[in-house]
Amino acid sequence: MHSLQLTHPSAERSPGSPRTYARPVATVALTALAPAAWGTTYAVTTELLPPGHPMFAGLIRALPAGLLALAITRVLPRGDWWWKAGVLGALNIATLFPLLFLAAERLPGGVAATLGAAQPLLVAGLAIGALHVRPTVWRWVWGVLGLVGVGLVVLGPQARLDTAGVLAGLGGTTAMAAGTVLTKRWGRPPGAGPLTLAGWQLTVGGVLLLPLTLAVEGVPQRIDAGAAAGYLWLGSVGGLIAYTLWFRGIGKLSVGASAPLVLLSPLVATAIGIALGESLSVPQSLGFVLALAALLSAQFETPKLGLRGSRVVRRGGRPGRVEEERVRAGRVR
Structure with missing residues (x-):
């Protein structure tokens, strides 16, 4: 029996393609713009926004x-x-946003960013039960190395830890x-594109946050031009x-x-x-390179590692139940 290639069920692969392959560069690059934009949240929050109003x-x-997305798409669930x-709106927006700002x-x-770097490992663990996809050792190793790399970049003797802040960061992640x-x-349901899905979740999250914000925090006493620009950037x-x-x-x-892109x-x-004006030390520079290597390595499938092949099969008669079976010496074990 010919050796078979291991790919995720959602990955597209042409016959005869190599075991290790890069995903479409344009898709990865466009997706990466999202966490890159989220990386500006910390500077905008500390430099421009009024303190003490994470819910607002x-x-x-x-x-x-x-609401703007709903007006553009005019599609309701x-x-x-x-x-x-x-x-999804409660998780991705109503829970994440206040905890992120806090x-x-x-x-x-x-420090706050490092807590977010644990997300690839959390996603890998949750995917086992929710998606019935068992991450390979390759994924786990690079997930850990990515977290270590980010830790080397941003943590140091001067890093102060606040219990409420750490719990908020882990909760949001x-x-x-x-x-x-x-x-x-x-x-996504038929007829609903990414903009529609984003609009639904942002609206739900905003609606859930509205009464809590008014009851707990209220509106900041002063919103200057810098804060207005910060809110505009974060919202758009x-x-x-x-x-x-x-x-x-x-x-x-x-x-x-997708998860390591965060x-x-x-x-x-x-x-x-x-x-x-900040500068990186030698350990920080090494951490930066390590985190970047982990991010890039996640875009490739598991290398050969001495196996003749593997394939994805369905077992037990359960729709959507996906398990990986190794193929050795022409037999499925």
């Missing part, structure tokens, strides 16, 4: 952008997509990891545009390829710091 920042980032959009306020940007896996599991580039690109990429890439967020935050 999340509300302004979500609701106007979501149907059937079970009402509750699915509600779940972490950015209470922690140095690098977990919520987005769950949202990413569910988005991949449910896909960091909100509607970034999430449209992200949901488009999730639909085209496997979770093993490593760009702390790397962009670090690059902004360098542009503002």
Whole structure:
């Protein structure tokens, strides 16, 4: 029996293509723009936004952008997509945004970004149960190395840790990891593009945040021109545009390829710091290279590693149940 190639069920592969292959560069590049834009959140929050209003920042980032998307697409959920959009909006927007801004306020940007770098590992773990996809050792190793690389870049003796900030960062990262896996599991309904899906979730998240914001925080006493520009940036580039690109990429890439792209967020935050006059030490430079290598390596399939081949088969009569079976010596074990 000829050796078979291992690919994720969602990956497109032409017959005879090599075992290790790069995904379409344009798809990866466009998807990567989303976490790159999110990497500006830390600088914008600390430099431009009024402190003490993480819920208000999340509300302004979500609701106007979501309503604009609905006005453009004029498509509403149907059937079970009402509750699915509600779940995704609660995870990806209503939970993530306030926790993200809270972490950015209470922690140095690098520390907050490092907590977000744990997302590829969380996604890999959640994908086992939700998508029935068992990540390879290749994915786990590069996920850990990516987290270590980001840690070398942004953590140091001067990094101060705040318990509430750390819990907020981990909570936001977990919520987005769950949202990413569910988005991949449910896909998109017919007639709903990435902009539509982004609009649904941003609107749901904004609607959920509105009463909480008014009850807990209220509106900042003063919003100057810098804060207005920061809110506009976060709602447009960091909100509607970034999430449209992200949901488009999730639909085209496997979770093993899309999740590590979030490593760009702390790397962009670090690059902004360098542009503002910061410098990198030797360990930080090595960490930067390691994190970038982990990000790029995730875009390739598992190398041969001495196996004659493997294939994806369905077993047990369960629709959607996918398991990997190794093929050795012409037999499926």
